[in-house]
Amino acid sequence: MTKPDNLLGFGIAESSVRFRTRGETVLALVERVLDRIRKSRTDTDIIGVLAEISASLGFRSGFVIEYATDLKSALHILDSNPQREGWLQDYVATGLRTNRSELAALLAEGGVQTFDGSRFDAESRLLSFARRVDIVELVLVPVSFDGSVIGLGGFSGNPPLTDGQKTALQLVVYSLFAQARSFRAGVSRAATEPLTPREKEVIRLSADGLTSQEIALQLGMSPRTVNQHVDNVADKLGTRNRVHTVAEVIRHGLLN
Incomplete structure (x- = not known):
């Protein structure tokens, strides 16, 4: 598999993932999982x-959650632990979640965040x-x-x-x-023509999480031009929105 300069446009240099985990380099793990x-x-x-x-990195299980606007509810949950089914709905329904702003602030920090039992009161329901x-x-x-947290x-x-x-x-x-x-956004068609260098730059920076305004400042163009490149x-x-577009570009390896 050809390795791009920054893995799939997320600004992650190959040298930054050359560590070993359970007998293989993290780069090899990433390539295998991707x-x-x-x-x-x-x-x-x-x-x-x-x-x-989860097993490769020493976790017991993993899940992904796609949130609705303003983190009011979950649109979709995928979980490798079947015994956890319905847990988020229970969390909300039983009144354990009382403040969405705390979740929003936590997620806005980005990165990889680690938590342990010290965040709970010893006898709390939570x-x-x-x-x-x-x-x-x-x-x-x-x-x-x-610029928006979506999951x-x-x-x-x-x-x-x-x-x-x-x-x-x-990255994973x-x-x-x-x-x-992409499963729920419809099946896209493969590109019939390659992306231009400018389109690749815009999509690469979008995948890094930059807004149109931030991309415009970095590339010396207007936000309107950035959005036009995304639309192109x-x-x-044949994608439906910006997120779907970035996902399909990555899925088809069009940043290489």
């Missing part, structure tokens, strides 16, 4: 990948709930596009992770999320 993600065609396939990456669904020890990876990846457990493993985890979560969303790529791929 190949499986690209071949995934169903939610069940994605759940299998979640189980694989701690009891977290134990039941195995999220006392938890690693979260927020997912954002165009997260979560992993049960708190194994020691190198910086390279954290970088790999972010974004790719899992994009692939899972969407026309080539």
Whole structure:
């Protein structure tokens, strides 16, 4: 597999993931998992990948959540732990979640965030709930596009992770999320013509999480021109929105 200068446009240099995990380099792990993600065609396939990456990095299980606007509800949840089914709905319905702004602030920090039992009161209902669904020890990876948080990846457990493993985890979560969303966004057609160098730059920076305004400042163009480049790529791929466009560009390897 050809390795791009920055893996799939997420600004992750190859040298930053050359660490070993359970007998293989993290780069090899990423390539193996991304190949499986690209071949995934169903939610069940994605759940299998979640189980694989969890086992490879020492987690007990993993999940991805796509949120509705303003984090009011979950649009879609995929979880490698079948015993956790319905846990988020229970969390909301039982009144354990009382403040969406706290979740929004937490996710806005980005990166890879690690939590343990110290965030709970010893006898709280929330701690009891977290134990039941195995999220006392938890690693979260927020997912954002165009400046907005749209979901997260979560992993049960708190194994020691190198910086390279954290970088790999972010890349895998974004790719899992994009692939899972593509199932519900409709089947796109492969590009009939290659992307221009400028279109690649815009999509690459969009995948890095930059807004149109930020991309415009970096590339010396107007936000309107940035959006036009995205629209041009969407026309080539037959995609429906910016997130779907970025996901399909990554899925088809068009940044190489």
